[in-house]
Amino acid sequence: MEDQQMDRIELIKLVERILSAEDTEKKLHELIELLEANIPDPQVVNYMYSKEYEDLTPEQIVDKALSYKPFYL
Template identity: 40%
Template sequence: MDDKKGAVHERLTKAQIVDLVTSLYNGEGSEKEVGEWIELLQRNVPHPDISNLIFWPEKDLTPEEIVEKALNYKPIVL
């Protein structure tokens, strides 16, 4: 992973999360990098299906909208 993407266990800022989502959204990265970036995102956002928001969204979202949705996710409490 390059320096811009950070270490796998790093806590990311919102700007870094947007950067990662933008890279994934644009089809950047090797298969290994994509896996690492998804894992990093999963550790930094509460949304359980961040990869679905990026690759299989219910509607077209910009990377910024994807990040907002992922960060604002609240689980349904029964």
């Protein structure tokens, strides 16, 4: 999975797995790195853990992160 971009469904499953917190801390770190490698939005982890975004579903988190457009100076 790491060699090619993940699709939306795979990303949603990944966010669900991360949010379930059933893996070891080391494995969670690896999963977060995988998520960050597949989503351009640097705030994706904040969408999962910040109180401001606590009502977002995994689908909404992924959609919000995928809609990110980088700002170039």
